[in-house]
Amino acid sequence: xxxxxxxxxxxxxxxxxxxxxxxxxxxxxxxxxxxxxxxxxxxxxxxxxxxxxxxxxxxxxxxxxxxxxxxxxxxxxxxxxxxxxxxxxxxxxxxxxxxxxxxxxxxxxxxxxx
Amino acid sequence: xxxxxxxxxxxxxxxxxxxxxxxxxxxxxxxxxxxxxxxxxxxxxxxxxxxxxxxxxxxxxxxxxxxxxxxxxxxxxxxxxxxxxxxxxxxxxxxxxxxxxxxxxxxxxxx
Numbered sequence: 001x002x003x004x005x006x007x008x009x010x011x012x013x014x015x016x017x018x019x020x021x022x023x024x025x026x027x028x029x030x031x032x033x034x035x036x037x038x039x040x041x042x043x044x045x046x047x048x049x050x051x052x053x054x055x056x057x058x059x060x061x062x063x064x065x066x067x068x069x070x071x072x073x074x075x076x077x078x079x080x081x082x083x084x085x086x087x088x089x090x091x092x093x094x095x096x097x098x099x100x101x102x103x104x105x106x107x108x109x110x111x112x113x114x
Numbered sequence: 115x116x117x118x119x120x121x122x123x124x125x126x127x128x129x130x131x132x133x134x135x136x137x138x139x140x141x142x143x144x145x146x147x148x149x150x151x152x153x154x155x156x157x158x159x160x161x162x163x164x165x166x167x168x169x170x171x172x173x174x175x176x177x178x179x180x181x182x183x184x185x186x187x188x189x190x191x192x193x194x195x196x197x198x199x200x201x202x203x204x205x206x207x208x209x210x211x212x213x214x215x216x217x218x219x220x221x222x223x224x225x
Contacts, residue, residue: 004157033212043158043201043215056212091157099207100146100165105157 002026004106012112013082021077021109023092031095032075033103034067036060036088043091049075060111079111087113116204118175121161123220126196132189134219136202139183144204147178148213149187161187162188192223 005024013019027031034046048055049067066078075094079086089110093103119137126132138147146165150158155210162169162176164185169176175188201218205211 035213035215037155042217043152043213045212045214048212058212089155093157095212099164099211102148102160102163103213104160105150107157108155110155 004092004094004104006090006106006109008109009107010110010112012114015084015113016081019079019082019111021079021090021092021111023075023077023094023106024073025075025094026104027073028096028099029104030105031045031055032069033093033095034077035091035093035105037091037108038085038088046068046077046090052061082111082113084113087111118204118216120200120202120219122217123214123222123223125222126189126192128193128223128225129191132187132192132196132223133220134187134189134200134202134221135184137184138202138204141182141204142206144208145204147176147182147185148205149174149176150201150203150213150215152194152201152218153195153198161200166205177179192221194223194225197221197223 007022032049037043047057047061064080068076091105091107091108093105097101148163149161152158164176178185199218199220
């Protein structure tokens, strides 16, 4: 069964450094999402992306964050200057075009900021 | 999106049916009910979704009341591997609609 894949599984970065999290969505999906989950807290929406532009973003998704679909298969989340509070699990999800179809999630990248 | 209410935790004996309830009394006509689960810190796993009819797939059944104000996820024969946090989420259809996760129900399946 096709799945969303995320790399790396664990990223350790010094505070203030830039980090790029990578996702390969399911191949025929057209909607892409990033969520995050701080340890012990709820899964929170960050951003949705369709047709090469951001559809919606949350308050968390400030100017330090950006997303890109650099080619036909990858979807990336960049954090420009990481902060300690960016430490979390980051999940990528994708969805088919039909609006009632479910989002499918990857297994996440654990981001640890030192 | 409509808010959902779930019990914080439930226990179920292995081999028995697990019935997980969800209240969504403010659901509107164009909102679907989705169920996901999360095992440890893995990514949320899609289980099933529905609008107003009952649904069944290889993982579970979804029973939605006629007024659509509540639903029940049924795992017919729970195993230890079904121990997880289960999320009931109501989402509008249309465009890129995000999922809003609550705290879910922590299901513990025991021997």
